[in-house]
Amino acid sequence: MTDVQQLAVLGCGQMGIGIASVAAIQARIPRIVLVDVSAKQAERGRASLEEQVRKAAKYRRIEPRLVDSILDSVHIVHSIEELASAHTPDLVIEAASEDVDVKKRVFHALAKHLPLRTLLASNTSSISITTLARAAADAYTDPAEAAASAARVVGIHFFNPVQVMRLVEVVRALQTSDESVQRATAFAVACRKRTVLCVDTPGFIVNRINIVAMREAIRMAEAKEATYEDIDQAMMLGMRHPMGPLRLADFVGLDICLHVMESIYEATGEPQYAPPGLLLRMVHAGWLGVKTAKGFYDYRAKA
């Protein structure tokens, strides 16, 4: 059972709002605080969360009479200082932009302003949890407090779209305590997710393995060894993947795929993660997949 009565989600993008939705609808966390530096993003996030809650009521995943109380339990703040002065979250899940300097600053500030019992989690796909735990430690001068602050940092990696994907990777940094792993796991289970546990290794489990297949698919396409369609069909029908690797890359965003590949390559030095030239050129051209209506496939007709 989760001990989380108050959850703060920092970053109201697609992932942050997805996480807030499952926390509200599946885990029924009594108080949810949305934190975003952008007032526009926070309001857009609240509207999207409301839509998810109303949809859940419509399809009877929650009782319709609960809609108002769930929506009333959602609060918005625009800074960590405001969060700490008005609320007492048991867990903060950071889902801010994928930028190591932003995240280090966030973890330092969270650690400084929130009591040591507050679990601090990141939803990052590629940034080291160990580095973020270090930022949380650096908020304290006393060595015992610094160690305790680092020990409460953990990775809780949801997948996109959060409402649909069943997996959560719980990621343990070198400094993370057993208790933090248990609390993170219990929260994810309350959100009705299946959890897997790994140490803080580049790409965690899913991206580490999947990015190799994606890279091979792009290399084959670049060498014109098979068409895009045949590469995707082969993996769908031969491996029972719901989507082929090239179309999946379009959906994830080619810039994100490139970023993940580069970060795993940089961390491991292993050539199987080196980004293929075709991927680099497509990103330079601004062909980022579904979000720009052009990637390996053309989405302009549907845009």
Ligand SMILES: NC(=O)c1ccc[n+]([C@@H]2O[C@H](COP(=O)([O-])OP(=O)(O)OC[C@H]3O[C@@H](n4cnc5c(N)ncnc54)[C@H](O)[C@@H]3O)[C@@H](O)[C@H]2O)c1
């Ligand atoms: N998009 C995906 O498919 C996916 C999947 C799994 C994990 N992730 C990870 O989830 C995180 C968020 O991804 P996203 O796609 O939702 O990002 P996004 O860029 O859509 O949203 C990020 C949000 O964070 C806000 N933000 C930025 N700096 C902030 C700060 N200092 N304080 C408060 N808010 C801040 C921005 O205003 C924005 O609303 C990233 O770490 C990403 O790696 C993304």
